[in-house]
Amino acid sequence: MVQHNGLRKMTLADTVAVHSIDKTVTIGPWSEKLYQDCIAVGYECWVVVANKNVVGFGIMSVGANEAHILNIGIIPQHQRKGHGQKMLQHLLTQAKTQGVEKVFLEVRPSNTPARELYKKFNFVEIGIRKDYYPPDENGVGREDGISLALSL
Numbered sequence: 001m002v003q004h005n006g007l008r009k010m011t012l013a014d015t016v017a018v019h020s021i022d023k024t025v026t027i028g029p030w031s032e033k034l035y036q037d038c039i040a041v042g043y044e045c046w047v048v049v050a051n052k053n054v055v056g057f058g059i060m061s062v063g064a065n066e067a068h069i070l071n072i073g074i075i076p077q078h079q080r081k082g083h084g085q086k087m088l089q090h091l092l093t094q095a096k097t098q099g100v101e102k103v104f105l106e107v108r109p110s111n112t113p114a115r116e117l118y119k120k121f122n123f124v125e126i127g128i129r130k131d132y133y134p135p136d137e138n139g140v141g142r143e144d145g146i147s148l149a150l151s152l
Contacts, residue, residue, distance in 0.1 A: 005049060005050055005051070006048075006049055007046050007047070007048055007049070007086065007087065007090050008046065008047060008049060009045065009046060009047075010035070010039060010045035010046055010047045010057060010059075011039070012036055012039060014047050014054050014057075015032050015035040015036050015039070016032060017047075017053075017054040018032075018035050018047065018054065018057045018073075019031070019032040019035060021054070021055070021056065021057060021073050021074070021075045022057075022071070022073050024073075024075060024076060025073045025074070025075070025076065026073060027133065027134065027135070027136045027141055028133060028134035028135075028136070030071065035059075038059050038070075043059055043060060043061050043062075043070070044058075044059070044060040044061075044062060044067075044091060044094050044095075045057070045058075045059050046058045046059075046087065046090060046091070048074065048078070048083045048086070048087055050078060050083075055074060055075045055078040055083065056072070056073060056074035056075060056078060056083045056084070056087060057071070057072070057073055057087075058071070058072045058087040058088070058090070058091050059071045059072075060091045060094065060095065060103075062094075062095060062098050062100060065099060065100060065101045065102070066100055066101065066102045066103070066104065067091075067095040067098075067100045067102075067103045067104070068103070068104050068105065069088075069091055069103060069104070069105040070105075072084060072087055072088065072091075072114075074087075079113070080113075084113075084114075084117055085117060085120075088117060088118075088121060089121075091103075092121070092150070092152070095152060096152050100152055101151065101152055102149055102150065102151050102152065103123075103149065103150045103152065104126075104148070104149050105118070105123070105147075105148050106129060106132055106145035106146065106147055106148070107145065107146050107148060108133055108143050108145065108146075109143060109144060109146055110143060115146070118148055121150065122150060123148040123149065123150045124148065124149060124150070125146055125147070125148055126147050126148065126149045127146075127147040128144050128145070128146060128147065129144060129145035129146075129147055130144055131143075131144060132144055132145030133145055
């Protein structure tokens, strides 16, 4: 499906671009296979498209009346243009339509833009996961994860 702008379901063909974006924006990116597995098991897997190119993505698992936002990424040159906000809103809408009562996620303390976005959507801190995030390729940067939740 060719689309110029907006959100659409992620396809297996998108996983190359999604993995590339993840490598650009994340310390310890997921493998392309992991994205393929997320599609295969039926997670909510979406991409942001701008000018026919995949510029962002979002992944969410849903079960037992709760959802976990597992990963959101927007390519740097398309950040601060509302794509992350649009993706988060879309995932929350998907969660609501599936009867989800609570949404969870983790965020790095150093990821100020993401933390501000989640605060804007009224996520609240519920705990800290010690050393949750892996270090970079040089073994530097292991970071705690701030656990956030939102009641729908």
